[in-house]
Amino acid sequence: MALRSGSAVPPTGARRAADRRRSAGAGLAALLAVGLAASGCTSSGTASGGDEGTRTLIVTSFGGSFETAQKQVLIPEFEKRYNAKVELTTLLSGPALAKLKAQGANSGFDVVQFSGGQEVEAGTLNLIAPVDAAAVPNAASVVEQAKRGQYAPAFALNSTGIIYNTEKVTPAPTSWNDLYDTRYKGRVGLPDISNTSGLNTLYMLNQINGGSGTNMKPGYDAVRRLMPNLHSVYRDGATMTQLLGDGTIDMAVFDSGYAYLLRQQGQKVGFVLPKDGSLVYGLTMNVVAGSKNADLAQKLIDLALEPQIQVEFAKAAGYVPTNTGATLPDDLAQTLPVRSEIERLSVADGAVVSANRAAWTEEWNKIVAK
Amino acid sequence: MTAGRTRGGARRAAWLPLAPVLTLYAIQFVVPMALVAVTSFRRHESAGQMGGFTTDNFTKILQDPYYLGMLGRSLLLAGETAVLTAVLGYPIAYALARGPRWLKVVLLVVVMVPLMTSSVVRSFGWMVLFARDGLFSTLAGPLGDGPAGLMYTSTGVLVATAHVLLPFMVLTLYGVLDRLNPTLVHASMNLGASRTGTFFRITLPLSMNGVVAGMLLVFATATSAFVTPQLIGGTRYRVAATEIYEQSINLLNWPLASAMAVLLVAIALLTMAVYTRLSRDTGGSGATGIIG
Amino acid sequence: MTRRLLTWAESAVLPVVVTVLVLFLAAPLVVLVATAFTETRYLAFPPHGFTLTWFEGVLTDPTWRAAAWNSLIIAAMSVGVAAVVGAPAAIVLARRGVRAASSLTLLIMVPIMVPSIMYVLGLMLGYNELDVTVPTWGIVLALAVLTTPYLVRTLMAALEQLDPALEEAALSLGASRLRIWVEILLPNVAKSFFSGLSLAFILAFDELVVPLFLAGPDVPTLPVRIYSSVAYNVDPSVAAVSSLLVLVSALVAVLSARDNLRKPVTRKDGTPDGGA
CATH class of the missing domain: 3.40.190.10 (Periplasmic binding protein-like II)
Structure with missing residues (x-):
């Protein structure tokens, strides 16, 4: 409807328009509209609401x-x-x-x-x-x-664990500490803290290193120590799949669901719930x-x-x-x-997590930032 | 029909056509900007909760190397992008202004298509190129830095941001180069100067205004670049704009997000002011000229 | 000798440089189009095999269609608003009809000099304060603010370049002001105005940050939908959508470039339009 104010402009005399450099844009609006309409947005009813x-x-x-x-x-x-x-x-x-x-x-x-x-x-x-x-x-x-x-x-x-490339990671990892193996320098991926798996990673690294809900220093230090091996920090499973799938990384912390899926797709990956504990x-x-x-x-x-x-x-x-x-x-x-x-897995303390999520996020971001 | 009007009345009536735009700006631009300015001085209590007034947010940003670094990274990215687009854009604009007709058409299409394509789509294209088995990494081979090529690197963000903003630079430069009086060039060559000599003595200095204008436009836009750093930079390469998004949408620290935005705008406006000053001294068309 | 060398530089180096730059500009778009045909479920370049499945899937998926439609409507409405508020302002300012016209022009340009993320953040805070869902017209108005400067600038440039003699001649021949506007001025700037509208439309259609901050889940726009897919669900169907957009852009660019070619683009030397 609003477009009409544009197309109603009489085309006569347009040839004498002084600003020729602008003419490159002529007709774009209508064409875009037509082009997209033709490419499949002709049934407009789907936009909102649907049938009565x-x-x-x-x-x-x-x-x-x-x-x-x-x-x-x-x-x-x-x-x-x-x-x-x-x-x-x-x-x-x-x-x-x-x-x-x-x-x-x-x-x-x-x-x-x-x-x-x-x-x-x-x-x-x-x-x-x-x-x-x-x-x-x-x-x-x-x-x-x-x-x-x-x-x-x-x-x-769902549970947080380590997904690993079975061809490249031998022997199979069994513990969180295997992420620190110097053979995997620059070949480990972690989920971002904005993702539940990432929060769980920090939570677990803190716990196995002697920290608690009120003392996160061991957890932060553990992430910091992991930096030499850390290649990337992904927000979502699709990116993790891509990184692990194309061989950019060999080990990725993520969830059992994705591990199952990657195996279904025929990728050579294994999944382990670390023996030192993890979260469900x-x-x-x-x-x-x-x-x-x-x-x-x-x-x-x-x-x-x-x-x-x-x-x-x-x-x-x-x-x-x-x-x-x-x-x-x-x-x-x-x-x-x-x-x-x-x-056998534990459950994160929801109250502690929600009270500290913002502070943990800030510190995490500072640690993983390049 | 204007016959009976007094001079003062006519003056006042002349303002009437400006009323709609000024109203729109007041409600949709001035008010929100003011709101951000005020919010930047509020105290952050907890996610989405704000308290009394304070300058803590600014102190935090300016004293914490993490946040200061983010602002610095934004400025560095914007500066590098401005230089890179100028270097890359000049030959294209030159060929566009001086080349044969067919080349003009080809170049115009090549520049217009990215301009009309959403920056989300273009950043996505670079993501595919930068992927490990992407073309770029294959071509770069052993030169590619790190296992995943340029994905998640500052170089990758720079390349993609430059690509997103290059059309603006080319069109600005083209506008200037196209308007350069060709008689000057002919005169110079008639007087025995070489083509290259003419270029460096006549064309380049006369188009410098356009280069500066283009660089400032690119700089101002790149300081608030969001999509490309978010998608190409990932979680570890953070710039001011992505952090403003993170703080305001995901962490609900509105005062901190506002303070960062205020600092970002202050920098952008300062750049513009310097430019307007500069171009007034050299007789340029001022900051508004950059859009032309 | 050196002269020949330098001429050689211009005739040999420039083409190479320009070719490389053309490839640089085209590369990410070409790659996207290519990957959209892959038979794999993940993005692969070069594509493995050839299939149209992804295009088919996208074109029949109601959510993509809804997003495209929303974007079209919102962009069209915001450009409409920008035209309604921008055109009168451009006319008055181009004619220096008010005092401080140049300062006012600068003022109208401010929204594109300020990082858009700041005022979009402000709008979001405002709607939060009011405790309401952001209405669709809220997004429309925000986009109108972003596009008005471009529209005003284009229209002003066209008006300023009109030969004032044209108007004076008509006046002296006794034409009314209205007739002058309708028959002389408007037709002369119509094309520029339309170009400005088109540019504004494209900018509004492609804008991500405004709807990302403001739009609710019931009005997804195409850029937001693409962004969210790229960030969380990346697969070849996003490449297919992107390809369609690239295709439309390319079509429009080729047509307008041909349009450019048909008319003489080069200026006759000595005509007085090289000013400003």
């Missing part, structure tokens, strides 16, 4: 293979069952919590997904709403580690407080907790189901980190 009667849930997701798996397994089933639409927006847990803190329900999200225990802080600040046990019947049948009190339980478990964490979906679609959001959460969906999701993305009724086929159970192994 169909409601749209706006949900954050973590991108990469996680998001792909949700698009394959969870979303189509949900849209079919409830005649609704789901729009996934890529936003990691930290930024998603920040968005909620800054804008609350004004952020426009109905459901946010967290992987780093952010639901504890979001719950305390009333940014997410408790779920109704009747609306989410599957919440009753999850394992202990997945429970979140009055909030939605985790729909999958739940992936949660949370209803944003004040969302107008809270009822629908709870249905999505319930579906994500359904055994069959969890098995499919595990097959697609490699995350461990939380519903006690979800039984993995044997081959899958062998490639995924088994539940007994996960049970």
Whole structure:
């Protein structure tokens, strides 16, 4: 509509325009519009809302293979069952919590997904709403580690460990200390602290070096000592996949889900949960407080907790189901980190993490900056 | 129809056409800028919470080598980009102004296409080129520094930023070179000067104004470059603009983000002021000329 | 002798340098287009095999289409706003109709001299303060501020270069002011105005930082969608989208360059338009 004010300008006399240098830009607007319309944006109805009667849930997701798996397994089933639409927006847990803190329900999200225990802080600040046990019947049948009190339980478990190139790293790493092996100078990658895996890395390095929630110095020193071996610090799994896949790095700290996926793709990688300890964490979906679609959001959460969906999701993305009724086929159970192994891992102290996240982030950034 | 108007009335009516733009600027530009300025003096309590007034944010940035280094890196990147685009842009602009018709068309297309393509897309292109098995690393071979070529390096960020801003430089220079009176060049050659001598004695000095204008435009834009450092530089190469984003969007430290923005703007405006002063002395067209 | 050497330098070195620079400018775009055809699920250059799957996927994906459509609408609306507020200002300023016209012109240029991240941050803080979701017109207005300077500058340049004799002649022949505007001035600057609009449209369409700070998840724009894909979901489909954008840019550039070629671009020597 606004374009019309441009194209309504009479073309007559244009040849005498004095400013010829500008003529290079002539016709661009209309052409861009036409070009893009022709390339597939002719059906404008999809822009917002959709058909009348169909409601749209706006949900954050973590991108990469996680998001792909949700698009394959969870979303189509949900849209079919409830005649609704789901729009996934890529936003990691930290930024998603920040968005909620800054804008609350004004952020426009109905459901946010967290992987780093952010639901504890979001719950305390009333940014997410408790779920109704009747609306989410599957919440009753999850394992202990997945429970979140009055909030939605985790729909999958994940753990932080070391993914390594089986051809280049021999013998296989078994401990966090193997990251320091001088043979891998400049060939180790770490996830950024903005990513849950990165925060877990700092947390664990601190813990095994004698630190605590109030004393992070051992952790910082441990990261500092790792600098000679550190090649890159990635924010997301896709970048990690690229770096490990094309042989830029040999060892990468990340999660079991990605390790599973890389193996599925035929890459020669192994995954180890270090013997000196690591963290298990739940992936949660949370209803944003004040969302107008809270009822629908709870249905999505319930579906994500359904055994069959969890098995499919595990097959697609490699995350461990939380519903006690979800039984993995044997081959899958062998490639995924088994539940007994996960049970020996600890859970990060959510309160400590949320109180110190900003300070840890600042120090971490200073250490890894070139 | 203007007959009955008093002189004062006409003067006042003449301001009327400016009312819309001034209103838009007041609400959408002046108010937000003021808000940032005020916020930069607020105390950061916790994520998204602000307290009373303080100058701590500025002290923190100016005293902590980490934040100061970030500002310095932004300035260094902007300075290097300005020099690099001038060096790379001059031959293109020269060929564009002096070359045969077909070359003009080719060059115009080659310069316009990147200009019209989003800087996100162009940075993405460089990411692919810089990747380990990318063309660049293959060509550079043993010369490539580090295992992953130029990805996540300051050189990589510089190359990509220069690419993003090169069209602006070329068009600014072309504007100046194209307007250079060709009779001067002919006169010089008629008087026996060599082509190269003519270039260094006539063309280059007369186009220096354009070079400076282009460099300042590039410098001002590059100080706030966000996309390229974010994508190519990754997490370890941080500049002021990426940190402002990180602090304001992810960490919700609005006072610190605001203080960094204030310092960045102060630097950009200072650059512009110096230039306007400079060009007034040399009779140039002033800072507004750079957009022309 | 030296002269010949130097002439040789210009005729041999310059072409080489220009060729290298052309390759430099084109390289990242060409590479993107090439990788979009790869059969692999990751980005590979040179591409492995040849497939149109990624283009097909992108063109049928409603989220990409929605993003493209949002960008078109938002850019068009913001350019509309910029035109409405910018055109009257440009006319008055070009005619020195008010006192301090040159200072005012400088003032209008300020948004492109200030790092945009500062005022976008300010807008975000403002909407947070008001405790509201950023409305779509909020993004439109922010982009209008960014594009108005370009539009005003283009239009002013065109108006300033118009021969005042044209207007005087018409006046002396008894034409009304309105008729002069409609029949003489507007047609003469129409092309420049349209060029300015186009430039502004492209800038608004491509802008990332404004929507990245301001836009909610329900109005993703194309640059934000591409950015988020490059940062978190990189695969050949982003390359396919990028290729389509490059293709459109190339098409437009070729057409406008041909347009340039058709008309005599070179000035006749001695004409008085070399001023300013």
